[in-house]
Amino acid sequence: MAHASTLEPLASPHRLTMLEGVDEGVNTCVHCGLCLSYCPTYSELGTEMDSPRGRIFLIASLAEGRIALTDSVVSHLSLCLDCRACESVCPSGVPYGRLIEAAKAEIERQRPGGPLRRLFRWVNFDLLLPRPRLLGLAASALRLYQRSGLQRLVRATGLLRLLPGTLSAWEALLPELPPWGGGTLPEHVPARGAVRARVGFVEGCVQRVVFGAHNQASVRLLARSGAEVRIPREAACCGALHAHAGERQRARALARKMIEVFERASVEAIIVNAAGCGAHMKAYGHLLRDDAVYHARAERFAAKVRDLSEYLAQRPPVGALGRLPLTVTYHDPCHLVHGQKVRVQARQLLQAVPGLQLVELKEADWCCGSAGIYNLTQPEMAGRLLERKVNHLLATGAEAVVTANPGCIIQLALGLRARGSAMKVLHLGEVLDEAYRRGGVGEG
């Protein structure tokens, strides 16, 4: 057989010109394979094209021009959750998240898809996400759809079968929106007691319209910690969903706006309670690295970003924690634990609550399958990972699972409901806020 001819040492030099900014990253991978068993998709499928090392190899081969962006290459790269679990275990420090985002951007560039897909993406990425008011209206329409009985009617009539695959997956995944979370936050919330800091708070796009109550709780906690909180109304979407979906130009435009808004607010820290947004905003410097006007400003902005749990662990709220008799477990959002390396803070804050018992969750730092819009674009794999997660959740016997990212909250609630479980899904901010509320009864 003639295969011996392929047994030559690898040809050099590499040609890394096609994908923007991947060269340093792919050359950091030494092919050791230690990432494999931590990758959710590899664990499920056992195929190395669906492992971090395999995907890096595909990206490198694309950049070298050894292969083209064929259907099968696109499918393996698209199946990546971008959960970045591989980054946490990589001894070599491969910036995997950046590589896969560059690859996804390349896929979007080469394969924008048909008019329907483009329209769908335009509605979401251009029209709704950057415009809080419009997104709010859409959410209201959705609430009406769900509560008026129209949803039941649509599902019963099989009307959904007329929609393209993605849209019907989208419909099936729609979270049952909680009732409107008590109105908009004011632009300025004073500290409770002595002022110890001035911070900005990012309301987020989806977070604001779906989980307004979590934002309210978070801001109350910040105020208790002595922070005077600024919540600029013009701050829209941070662009994380855009970047993950390969929409880089739009992501950059949103980042610039975010930077400008918070520069005007002149705050010492920028707090966010959605892990995906936090991880993305901490990487603004990289996103805008080629922008002469914004790069340094982006670095300064990024240096101020803190997840709520990260901030509260350093500056605990003032006041007594009340008793909260509850057995909970904690699910690490990928973009908190892997994206921001924030692992222990939420657990420490929970363990400090009297009466609350924290039980560890198996594979707590594994993706639940939500992953931005992944549960819409890859419903099958998202479903497998959700089932795995729910199995582990049920095995804990906890009454509630606490986490810190809207995508995870929607996904976990969906998975638990489908299994008929009564386990509650709570945001860390809600739990802590409730504990301080109980502790503060009689404070006046």
Place this chain on the structure above:
Amino acid sequence: MATLTESRKNTLRRAIQAIVGKSAVVSDPEELLVYESDGLTLFRALADFVVFPTSTEQVAALVRLANQEGLPFVARGAGTGLSGGCLPAEGGLVISLSRMTRIVEVDYDNQLAVVEPGLVNLHLSWAVGPRGYYYAPDPSSQQACTIGGNIANNSGGPHTLKYGVTTNHVLGLEVVLPDGEVVWLGGKMRDPQGYDLVGIFVGSEGTFGIATKIVVRLLRKPQAVKTILAVFDEIEKASEAVSAIIGRGLVPAALEMIDQVTIQAVEDAFGCGYPRDAAAALLIELDGLAAGIDAQAERVGAACVEAGAREVRTAKDEAERQLLWKGRKSAFGAYGRVSPAYLVMDGVIPRTKLPYVLRRVNEIVAAANLRVGNVFHAGDGNLHPNILYDPRRPGEEERVVQAGAEILKVCAEVGGSISGEHGIGLEKMDYMPFIFSPADLATMHRVKEAFNPRGLCNPGKIFPTKKSCVEVGPAYRAHPIEEQGLAQRF
């Protein structure tokens, strides 16, 4: 690159799909590319198919099909190997065992487990850990490498010094032989009758068949563990300390050396607590009964101080201990922070020759104008010089290969060997004559022929190629008494 015609490939694909199903075969060129290397990127070879069976029956049917069609085949675990052992050197099938990951049975009373070959090494210890047991062989890649791959390479690990290598922990194997027959070698008993066929199979680098079930021993976790870090300003002093410890009759569970280049890489990676300015450090682990372990630790510490250690400290808790081990076990991957590629050598030497050989390693690498990082099982004399290089620089690859060969020659000259635990694979087959005579090689070849007469099972490995000046032993010919039917090959 492909050797099969399109129509033959289609026919074969259908036949394979009939065995494992459609979603368990990969044959797109882009997908096959991902399987062209293992942990050693120096060699690349493309398969025609990568197949993902889920049962012994499927593996056996695939092997029978390969025999029927004259296709070479090779088993692959996680592809973390460091000698190109799982590469499809002559095309054909890669049989990936990544979907055979079950723990079939755990028998705590008899301290054994039956597992499938694709199970990740560390996952077994995780599974039995809550009951106080673990699986002792701990290759540094244990978080990803598979037990099947450990069988192929007779893998070691830091704790080899006290607990032995993989073969000391395997009781039995269900094996699909190279002709597709399924047999059991050994079993669940400690002292099986007859030839030690398990012993022959373990370490045969996938050339004697494919293990589909593995009976392994489980050990009770030791009552007490102490992990000591000894820091040195000169690498020679660290080398002397190794012999001093063993010379005092102490048997640490592990005795590892890590040099400055490596310390700096792992500190960049995970901040494990190794002093960046040290020339070398020894990571020494004692385990066993709680009674007496402190006294042993003191004796180890005294031996290090006498040899010139500037600092000796004990990990104060489990978290610190885990972090030190994380640094040690991530070392190879961490070289990616200081170099785009590395070639790790796996030489074995008598412990007393450590200072001399380390000096020679440095000279050889410096003469080739390259850098080296050392992290290795000092207690066993199992060296891992990692030669750092950049494949994009013309000529560097040739120089690194040449330097590696010279290092192994030195190991052989001082009475050592060319591989401790990574296997010969593709990488070291031409170095076999450093330690084996033509008669040795011919004998080994006959053993291989007994298991793998058609040579379809992982061909092109272990034995020197024709380009080296040593001939492979003559092909097997039947003995006259065989021809008369009085004896037969097994």
